[in-house]
Amino acid sequence: MRAYARAGKPRPDGQSGATLLEVVMAMAVLAIVLGGIYGVFVLAAKRAEQAQARARVQQEIRVAIDHMARELREASRDPAAVQFYNTACTGCAIGFRTARDAAGTFVVETNNMLPTYGQPQWQGVVYIYRDGAMLKRHADYSTTAVAGSPVTAPSTDPVVLSNVQEVEFRPTGNTIRLRLVALQRNELTAIQTDIEPENP
Numbered sequence: 001m002r003a004y005a006r007a008g009k010p011r012p013d014g015q016s017g018a019t020l021l022e023v024v025m026a027m028a029v030l031a032i033v034l035g036g037i038y039g040v041f042v043l044a045a046k047r048a049e050q051a052q053a054r055a056r057v058q059q060e061i062r063v064a065i066d067h068m069a070r071e072l073r074e075a076s077r078d079p080a081a082v083q084f085y086n087t088a089c090t091g092c093a094i095g096f097r098t099a100r101d102a103a104g105t106f107v108v109e110t111n112n113m114l115p116t117y118g119q120p121q122w123q124g125v126v127y128i129y130r131d132g133a134m135l136k137r138h139a140d141y142s143t144t145a146v147a148g149s150p151v152t153a154p155s156t157d158p159v160v161l162s163n164v165q166e167v168e169f170r171p172t173g174n175t176i177r178l179r180l181v182a183l184q185r186n187e188l189t190a191i192q193t194d195i196e197p198e199n200p
Helices: 002-007 020-073
Strands: 082-085 093-098 124-131 134-140 159-161 164-172 175-184 187-195
Touching: 020 093, 020 124, 020 159, 020 175, 020 187, 082 164, 124 164, 134 164, 164 187
Parallel strands: none
Antiparallel strands: 082 093, 093 124, 124 134, 134 159, 164 175, 175 187
């Protein structure tokens, strides 16, 4: 009776409880509230997925840059040992001497009687270049002379990073500026770093 006293009309049969209209109204309000909560949840999940995708893309680019930066830090400071190529794109390729052999071992002079003891022993030349939307790495262990023009590399060269929109290698004083822009999962990400070669 109390419930109907609030509404202003007592039930004629003397029974207490909710009418069908009240139940339908309560369900409608509950559906609106639950729909709002669901919408917020879906939006939050979508934003979290986008943030994870962006973080994955940035991580892929960072790994590629870290790998290239390590090789460039190990390169020679000698200007004749590093070549910047301006091919179809501007500054999109670089060649440099490497002291790593084909197995990936960094080779130094071990004979302490020689004046070059502890210094890198150049094993070959590494070329990092853009091939369409891919950044590739080519190693030539038959010479330590960096080619004056870009090499024609085989299509079997390993891919360092895919979906590359821009890549730039630029000399800036004693350092090499490396800038990458990649598009992955509709996310455009740019990362830039300056690398200083450490070897004579």
